[in-house]
Amino acid sequence: MREDNVIEVRNVQKKFGQKKVVQDISFNVKKGEIFGLLGPNGAGKTTLLKMMTTLLRPDEGQITLNGFNTLSQSRQARQQFSVTNQTAAIDQDLSARDNLRLFGRLNGLSSQASRIRADELLTAFDLTQLANQALATFSGGMRRRLDLAVSLVGRPKILFLDEPTTGLDPRTRIQMWQAIQALVAQGSTVFLTTQYLEEADQFADHIALIDHGQLIASGTPNELKQKLGGLQLSLTVTELAQLSQAHAIVQDVLKQPISVSEQTLVSPLGGDALPAIIVILNQLQIAKITVSHLKLETPSLDDVFLKMTVGKN
Incomplete structure (x- = not known):
């Protein structure tokens, strides 16, 4: 593994029954990058993401996160990342502040450190005024902001984002991207899937385009656009x-x-x-x-x- 590669995917394959969902995909993600995985519905994005986050075992090939193999060193690999999925993992019975403090403690922070980190994230995501309210009063956009805040509590080295801004209003999408860019500026690496191609074009350093389980093209947004020519x-x-x-x-x-x-x-x-x-x-x-x-x-x-x-x- 090269020192500048935080994620390495090598010849990964996955079948469900007789259907090949992911077919011999390989790519690298460098430290401090925003890497976008694009593809139509059913292309294999979610299956690939689940294998990268140790939720599925590849049939062939290997995936390493900061040098740790997701199969043979799964515990160490899981310590390298945080995940924000399309559905929120927050506790509906707790307030935003209590959720953030709880996840701070689960990430090994002291009681005082978890309180400080919770306040930092409430401010960053413009949730301070709602911090002590029941989550039942939150809109979908507020819940998505809180879910991303929760995933950032432990300042993960790698952050996996599965369509993080789907369904959000423009203002909330801007806030989400500001938080993501701030995390990258601190040295983290972001791997995301998104339906919004203009977001990938604007924010992603590199992109992998997959279709029917195969890697169709990869490169910077400009390199991909140049492939169409003129x-x-x-x-x-x-x-x-x-x-x-x-x-x-x-x-x-x-x-x-x-x-x-x-x-x-x-x-x-x-x-x-x-x-x-x-x-x-x-x-x-x-x-x-x-x-x-x-x-x-x-x-x-x-x-x-x-x-x-x-x-x-």
Whole structure:
């Protein structure tokens, strides 16, 4: 194991019955990174995460956390991380402050240290005014903030986050990410799954994209976007009735896959982008198809996701 690798996943496989859910996946996560695991529903993300957190045994391959093998050294491996799942692990009968103090004691903190840590986290997650209220009064966003706060009590070396901001309002999502970034700034490593590709694009240092249990691509967000190559054309047709005809024109000129969202066509451009755009605009004019919006843009992580996963069987 390299010293800068906090997590190493080597040729990991998992089957349920005859179905291969995770197929020969390998990647590394370096210290102090935010590493994003992306993939469509059923891609194998949750199964892989459960194996990394010792809840499932891989059929083949190995996983190490800070050098500890999750199978042969499971107790030491579990001491390296904390997990925040999609469902909160907090005690519904206790207040936010009491939950944090309880988990502080469970993490080996003294009574005084657990009180100090609880107050720090209540402040960081804007929960101070609600600290002594019953959790029955908490909204879903408040519970998610408390759940993440609980997972940070022991300042874990590795934090696994399973879709940490799903269902949260924008303000709460910003608070969550501020807390995650503060943890990374202190030297921790974060491994997360998320449905929000713009979050992965903005915050993740590296990304692994999986589909049907296989690793499709990995790299920095920019490296993944560069794999699609060059610029792409985004064109919005004014009249919905003209969309299919516009689609046929763009398809005929570019001979590239085209995605459609409402009245907007998006397609990658080849090397001779300007001549192709001129031809498209001329043909649209001849066909009397009006365009309300046209722009050239670099591919987004959403484009990478759709291009590399949709329709692969």
